[in-house]
Amino acid sequence: MSVVSVKVPPKVKQDMQRVKDSVKWPEEIRNFILGKLEEERRKENIENAEEILRKVRRLPKGSSVKFVREDRDSHH
Secondary structure (H helix, E strand, O other), rough: OOOOOOOOOHHHHHHHHHOOOOOOOOHHHHHHHHHHHHHHHHHHHHHHHHHHEEEEHOOOHHHHHHHHHHHHHHHO
16 A cells, blocks of 8 residues: 555644544545545546537437337337
8 A cells, every 4th residue: 555644733633643542543534535536436427427418419309209109009
């Protein structure tokens, strides 16, 4: 694994030290980073999907009904 350093104000560091027996800071920070990365990946995926959808040709209103009716009629 790689090491990442984070600067925090002295008061925050003191508070972190105070609760270090009940909080696993490296694990908490690692999980936060991984969660944030996943959130950003999802945003990118949504943006990519929206870009693809913008390029898709829109069908005239009522096309779905027409296609379903044609499909049903073709089975008789």
